[in-house]
Amino acid sequence: MxxxxxxxxxxxxxxxxxxxxxxxxxxxxxxxxxxxxxxxxxxxxxxxxxxxxxxxxxxxxxxxxxxxxxxxxxxxxxxxxxxxxxxxxxxxxxxxxxxxxxxxxxxxxxxxxxxxxxxxxxxxxxxxxxxxxxxxxxxxxxxxxxxxxxxxxxxxxxxxxxxxxxxxxxxxxxxxxxxxxxxxxxxxSTAYVEAVERARQRSSAPRTVRRAVAHIEAHAHEPLTLEDIAAAAGISGRGLQHAFRRTLDMTPMEYVRRVRLTAAHDELRAGTAVSVSDVARRWGFSSASRFARYHREHYGQNPAQVARMF
Incomplete structure (x- = not known):
């Protein structure tokens, strides 16, 4: 009431x-x-x-x-x-x-x-x-x-x-x-909008792309190559590149980076990270400066700012 x-x-x-x-x-x-x-x-x-x-x-x-x-x-x-x-x-x-x-x-x-x-x-x-x-x-x-x-x-x-x-x-x-x-x-522009868009893309995406996306999201914390993803999806690497471009307007490895960037951002928000560079490395970003640039482009703020909030 x-x-x-x-x-x-x-x-x-x-x-x-x-x-x-x-x-x-x-x-x-x-x-x-x-x-x-x-x-x-x-x-x-x-x-x-x-x-x-x-x-x-x-x-x-x-x-x-x-x-x-x-x-x-x-x-x-x-x-x-x-x-x-x-x-x-x-x-x-x-x-x-x-x-x-x-x-x-x-x-x-x-x-x-x-x-x-x-x-x-x-x-x-x-x-x-x-x-x-x-x-x-x-x-x-x-x-x-x-x-x-x-x-x-x-x-x-x-x-x-x-x-x-x-x-x-x-x-x-x-x-x-x-x-x-x-x-x-x-x-x-919120994470909710992104989630709804991902759901829409998945529902309309070919089965091979959906399999690839599921594999990426389940194994984003592990080493991933285009060949690994293509094998999980049951398609050639070149065919997977074409399917991702046509369906999601990005390459499979760009999608990997987006998933890892989201996971790294969420870890920074959780306040448990030792340092930004540790989080970057854990999620496959070998260059802390490049990770910071990707983060700024996507979230509009430096990863260090997010870490300090929590």
Whole structure:
């Protein structure tokens, strides 16, 4: 059963207190108390919150989220948003990563946000994608395109207005939560989008490619050659190259690299790695600098940044 909250205040302490109830890592780094005007409305479910607020003040705020996911849209004349040292376009929805984000504005900002419990979101995403090993991660903070951004805005309007009236109906509230999550994960470049695309490719791929993919994913931690993969798939090396190009638009060894890169990234996120170079070697990357370049190209951040987060 959901809980609604409405707050109106001119106190600085109220702003951070309310925000941290929903996002414990939220911080108001700097605010001018003379100009504060705060209006907040939210609906909170067990693993999901819908938040709308307006804050008039000169503000510098931050969030550092490891056990939550947040998708957000900020409307302000002078807002500046950064994540991992990278500017975020405030004209479209954006999504946090483990590294979090910082936002600054000097007048008034209206904010709309979905906040998800990461572990529950991962459970739902695994079921929806069919990948029971999926680890949710955001690859790029921006909406994938204008249509996706528009769809997220519509989803927020629908979910927030619907939950206001049905938040005590567990069945309807759960369906709205699922809709909000899957729309959000599809709006941005996320591991969920990759998992869905892999499932689509597999279902439409020739049997030989599916066999090769299964062999690669089962043996990515072992030495693999094109000949090994081709033998497992029951096709010649040249035939396998052609089938992968036609079906997946990459070579078999490029697919091996992508699988290993994902595994290395997940190991860094788990926080158990001794060093980035050890992880790189364990997953078949002989050059730490080349591994770092591949990681930056795919995830938009250095592997060392990921390791430091955890």
């Amino acid at each position: 959901g809980e609604t909250l409405s707050v109106r205040s001119r106190g600085v302490d109220d702003v951070e207190r309310v925000w941290r109830r929903f996002v414990p890592s939220a911080r108001i780094e700097r605010v001018d108390p003379r100009t504060v005007s705060f209006s907040w409305t939210s609906v909170e479910l067990a693993h999901f919150s819908v938040v709308s607020y307006e804050l008039t003040a000169s503000v510098h705020s931050s969030v550092r989220m490891s056990d939550q996911l947040m998708a957000c849209r900020m409307i302000a004349d002078d807002v500046r948003i950064e994540s991992e040292g990278r500017a975020i376009d405030p004209r479209r929805p954006w999504m946090t990563s483990d590294a979090g984000a910082d936002a600054q504005w000097t007048n008034s900002a209206r904010v709309r946000a979905f906040v998800f419990d990461r572990s529950d979101a991962e459970r739902v995403a695994r079921i929806a994608s069919g990948d029971d090993r999926l680890v949710l991660r955001r690859i790029d903070p921006h909406a994938r395109d204008r249509d996706a951004a528009t769809q997220w805005e519509r989803s927020f309007a629908h979910v927030s207005s619907s939950l206001a009236s049905v938040h005590e109906d567990d069945i309807l509230a759960t369906e709205l939560q699922r809709h909000a999550l899957l729309t959000t994960l599809s709006t941005f």
